[in-house]
Amino acid sequence: MSIMTTPALPTKPATAPNRVATSLGQPAGLLSTLGAWVLALCWIAPLLYAFWAAIHPSEFATKLIWNAPLTFDNFIAAWEAAPFARYFLNTTMLVTMILMIQLVLCTLAAYAFARYEFCGKNILFSLMLVQLMVMPEILIVRNYQTLSQLGLVDTLFGIGLPYFASAFAIFLLRQTFKTIPKELVEAAMMEGATALQVLRHVYIPLAKPTYLAFALVSVSYHWNNFLWPLVVSNSVESRPLTVGLQVFSSTDQGIDWSIITAATLLTSGPLLLGFLIFQRQFVQSFMRAGIK
Amino acid sequence: MTLTSRHIHAYLLLLPAFIFLVGFTHYPAIGTLIDSLMSTPRAGRAAVFVGLENYQVMSEDPNFWKALRNNFWFALATIPISIALSIAMALWVNDKIAGRQFLRLSFFLPTVLPMIAVANIWIFFYTPGYGLINQVLGVFGFASQNFLGDPQLALGAVTVVAIWKEAGFFMIFYLAALQTLSPSYQEAAQIEGAGRWYFFRRIQWPLLMPTTIFVLVNALINAFRMVDHIIVMTKGGPDNATSLLLFYLYEVGFSFWDRGYASALTAVLLLILAVVGLLQFFMLDRRTHYR
Numbered sequence A: 001m002s003i004m005t006t007p008a009l010p011t012k013p014a015t016a017p018n019r020v021a022t023s024l025g026q027p028a029g030l031l032s033t034l035g036a037w038v039l040a041l042c043w044i045a046p047l048l049y050a051f052w053a054a055i056h057p058s059e060f061a062t063k064l065i066w067n068a069p070l071t072f073d074n075f076i077a078a079w080e081a082a083p084f085a086r087y088f089l090n091t092t093m094l095v096t097m098i099l100m101i102q103l104v105l106c107t108l109a110a111y112a113f114a115r116y117e118f119c120g121k122n123i124l125f126s127l128m129l130v131q132l133m134v135m136p137e138i139l140i141v142r143n144y145q146t147l148s149q150l151g152l153v154d155t156l157f158g159i160g161l162p163y164f165a166s167a168f169a170i171f172l173l174r175q176t177f178k179t180i181p182k183e184l185v186e187a188a189m190m191e192g193a194t195a196l197q198v199l200r201h202v203y204i205p206l207a208k209p210t211y212l213a214f215a216l217v218s219v220s221y222h223w224n225n226f227l228w229p230l231v232v233s234n235s236v237e238s239r240p241l242t243v244g245l246q247v248f249s250s251t252d253q254g255i256d257w258s259i260i261t262a263a264t265l266l267t268s269g270p271l272l273l274g275f276l277i278f279q280r281q282f283v284q285s286f287m288r289a290g291i292k
Numbered sequence B: 001m002t003l004t005s006r007h008i009h010a011y012l013l014l015l016p017a018f019i020f021l022v023g024f025t026h027y028p029a030i031g032t033l034i035d036s037l038m039s040t041p042r043a044g045r046a047a048v049f050v051g052l053e054n055y056q057v058m059s060e061d062p063n064f065w066k067a068l069r070n071n072f073w074f075a076l077a078t079i080p081i082s083i084a085l086s087i088a089m090a091l092w093v094n095d096k097i098a099g100r101q102f103l104r105l106s107f108f109l110p111t112v113l114p115m116i117a118v119a120n121i122w123i124f125f126y127t128p129g130y131g132l133i134n135q136v137l138g139v140f141g142f143a144s145q146n147f148l149g150d151p152q153l154a155l156g157a158v159t160v161v162a163i164w165k166e167a168g169f170f171m172i173f174y175l176a177a178l179q180t181l182s183p184s185y186q187e188a189a190q191i192e193g194a195g196r197w198y199f200f201r202r203i204q205w206p207l208l209m210p211t212t213i214f215v216l217v218n219a220l221i222n223a224f225r226m227v228d229h230i231i232v233m234t235k236g237g238p239d240n241a242t243s244l245l246l247f248y249l250y251e252v253g254f255s256f257w258d259r260g261y262a263s264a265l266t267a268v269l270l271l272i273l274a275v276v277g278l279l280q281f282f283m284l285d286r287r288t289h290y291r
Helices: A030-054 A073-081 A083-116 A120-135 A140-149 A156-163 A167-178 A182-190 A195-206 A208-224 A229-234 A241-250 A257-277 A279-291 B004-033 B053-059 B062-094 B098-114 B115-126 B132-139 B153-180 B183-192 B198-206 B210-227 B228-233 B245-256 B257-288
Strands: none
Touching: A030 A073, A030 A241, A030 A257, A030 B062, A030 B098, A030 B115, A030 B153, A073 A083, A073 A167, A073 A257, A073 A279, A073 B153, A083 A120, A083 A167, A083 A257, A120 A167, A120 B004, A120 B257, A140 A156, A140 B004, A140 B245, A140 B257, A156 B004, A156 B053, A167 A208, A182 A195, A182 A257, A195 A208, A195 A279, A195 B257, A208 A241, A208 A257, A208 A279, A229 B228, A229 B245, A241 A257, A241 B115, A241 B210, A241 B228, A257 A279, A257 B098, A257 B115, B004 B257, B053 B257, B062 B098, B062 B153, B062 B245, B098 B153, B098 B245, B115 B132, B115 B153, B115 B228, B153 B210, B153 B257, B183 B245, B198 B245, B210 B245, B210 B257, B245 B257
């Protein structure tokens, strides 16, 4: 999903306290509450249904009977039917690699935009923002050519390559860096710190919440990314989970729905679990990411 | 530090990120425009300049027009509906309402999950005969529908999935904006005896305008970017009924391997995104009057 930036909202300091739970609106009326619940049940129904199908034998997949027997076999069958362990490893490596490189490259670029004056700064900044609108997957045909010229087709590194620089991260970090008081920087300079030391010991520690927000957005984006990896990956060794799941569920070899839903839940499992555990941070970092 | 060395310092900091930005955004964008004027290289024949031939082919290609038309309807349906729903969701979750945590979780959950995974679940949901939607229809005495196989229904069916996936994401931005509104508006409205709807229409909606513009731009980009569910659910079928622009481009580029024509299609997509970009630019300009 694409996340743009909306500079018109008031930007909160990087350490703004949690306001999600504190500022509640007015009490909702009965009709309104009912409407909310109907919509919420519609929204979660597909997931509950999938969960139902996955934990029951396949003959109960479409029969919602209260006392249907529970089973874990669908998960085991799915796990054994395709190299999901390898796909998990691939996705984990891919997501980690992209995030690490993004953090380094974007921190350096954001530092330059936040604290340096140089010729062409505005032009370069605008050029950078173009990526918010034209993401690498739009230019898929040409980017694939670039990748094959580099000999990186069908590698995890090739899947990650176009995403190493993120305009979103640069913008987000620049906004945060700009809120850091000049006095802190000057004090550090007086102590004889070099520019990179100031970045390392003043800017980065103070921008921790922004880093966390970006990390969550980046991990969920690349865990879910599909079109580009689909085009680039060609073998079990380089296929991330999303593409693996697609290969698995589109081979029409009489796989039943219970197993497909089990595989589907397996692949979303870590994100789902992570979301349930970090629900508040997750929602907040999406909010922070959006409003900065 | 001298002035020049500060300049050099800044450029060095920017260099690594810009190698990738230019390499995978600007360079391919320009390359695509050039490729769209060339023929597709085939075995033994290099690409040659063909002028506007690819665009000529495009203007006579019914599949292109079909994809463009589908994409137009897809955008026209997903954008207003998902925005309206996301506002309702945000207002509910922002109120004192029974089961707030559960509501927020339900609304937001589709957003975190991979589109390709949830699309699989939706196929199951839509299955003719025994899928849940058809079972519910059956209870009310309606005939079973083949949602993804019927050209009349398929585009609607994939549109519903897109709305379901997106609305919770937009809700977060509205929620964030609602939390920044001062509680005194609401107190004043209560003293004046303003109703819930009146309060929303006259106070919250205008104050949420910047967020709406922001979400609108996002929704517009997404409408031309979302293809994962098409690849999984319908592959553009039946009879191209669900083919969207990016999906068609993907097909031309990677099933037919027609690079020249795929580049021309990419150019159209870039043009659309450029229009969206300009739209945002002018609306951003206008909305400053609100502050």
